[in-house]
Amino acid sequence: MLMIVSLVLVACGSNSKEAVLKKTSNKWTETKGYDLSAQMEIKSGAEPRTYDVNVWHTKPDFYRVAVAQQGEEDSQMIIRNEDGVFVVTPSMKKTYKFQSDWPKQNSQAYLIGALAEDLKADENAKMTETEKVYVFEAKTRNNHSKMLPYQQIFIDKKTLLPTKVAVLNEAKEEQIVITFKKISLGTSRKGTDYAVEDFSKKGTSDKGTIEGKATEEKATEGKATEGKATEEKATEGKASEESTTNKESATSDSDETSENVTENDKGETQSVTGDAQAGAEIENPEFQTHYPVLKWDNLKIIDEKTVAGVDSERRIITYDGGDKSFTVIQQSAAKNPQAIPVFAPGDPADLGFTIGAITDNSISWEKNGVSFFIATNSLSRAEMVEVASSMVNGEVK
Structure with a gap:
């Protein structure tokens, strides 16, 4: 027993x-x-x-x-x-x-x-x-x-x-x-496999955007072993990649919008955008204003205005909620013509729908041709993420 x-x-x-x-x-x-x-x-x-x-x-x-x-x-x-x-x-x-x-x-x-x-x-x-x-x-x-x-x-x-x-x-x-x-x-890759420039040049329809070099190498091997049919398929894929890569799309660094908030935010923004935004083309100058949908007590809009920018208009909305106040700035996004890394303050912020940048006083991201910047002296990082995640377009305020 x-x-x-x-x-x-x-x-x-x-x-x-x-x-x-x-x-x-x-x-x-x-x-x-x-x-x-x-x-x-x-x-x-x-x-x-x-x-x-x-x-x-x-x-x-x-x-x-x-x-x-x-x-x-x-x-x-x-x-x-x-x-x-x-x-x-x-x-x-x-x-x-x-x-x-x-x-x-x-x-x-x-x-x-x-x-x-x-x-x-x-x-x-x-x-x-x-x-x-x-x-x-x-x-x-x-x-x-x-x-x-x-x-x-x-x-x-x-x-x-x-x-x-x-x-x-x-x-x-x-x-x-x-x-x-x-x-x-148990997989292990060389340091060169993580080179940023190898990924920043890929087109969005290229499967390599998701599967990276391993997929490209596999495709190359397949081309060598599967003969002419596979070769033609690879050529079609390349044409599709080039077509997608050559499509023009609009974006600008959302941190640039902080110029109208504080001098500190402005300094951070300049370090992010630098000269990379010079000459950027704006394809979508008109956009529908987005508003956060929050169940916070006493939160209200105290100021909403449109300011003319160099390339597009900026919408600036200031919210007051007592101990939870913040400013949302949004504008059409612009493409970076130089495709070189620029410095961003803070940490990457995975918002689920996109990856942005977060500091103790701001959060920025881009989505669907619009760049967003939220500046605050009273919200925590978690609260800034909550605001960002609740943004919807239209007249909901």
Whole structure:
């Protein structure tokens, strides 16, 4: 009887939360690198949006995260290499460089190392299990943590790899769902594979925007082995890439809009835009004004005006909410004709729908041909993200 009880206790201990955490943490963080592909669905907003996510990671600190919305041409990448952290938008020929320790202080649910750190950091994380899956519920640790404080991490019992992450709001409702399609542990790439210039030149319809050099190399091998038919297909793909790359699109650095806020913000903006915006063409000078949709008490518009700019008009809206006040500036975006990296203050901010830049007093991003800049002395970073995530076009105020 004692032997049976002992065996039962040992079996139970092997499936304890601590034991599972140790095994998964070791497996996810001790590997020399990994590649993964996932699908991210954002359920907040009027309609759900779905994104393809592709990640490369090589120890210790090389990352490349490519995100593209399904059904859209534009894509973005966050790249960390030996030169720093970069956000690349190939279609706009824009590359911003950050002096940031991303992703260490900004956990992302599609980075499995960050998930391991999330679980380790939350002493109150709870584990349940089904026949095939361990399910952990833990706190989030990113810019969305105030709006989306919880996450559920589903781990396959056989592989000990995550299969899904559901990010939840305060009511425990799913707002972001990441489904992992493939995770390959043990991959390792050369430092040159993370060279920013290799990605900043790609067209948005080029599959390499998401799958990078590995896809290009595979396509080249296929061309050599599959004969003339594959060669013709590759030629068609190249023509499509060139056609897409040559399309004109409008964008400008959103930080430029801070000139009318404070001198400090103006200084930051100039460091971001520099001479890269000179001569930029504006294709979309008219745009519909966007407003944040927030359930904050006493928040109201105290000033709204249009200011003539060099290339396009700026809409400046000032909100007062007592202890929560801020200014939103927006204008048509402009393309960077030089396609060279420019400095951006702060850290990359993954807003779900796009990647922006965040500091303690501002957040900026570009979306659908419009650049946005929010300046504040009273909002936290989480609150700025909440404002940015709530922006909609139209007359909703």
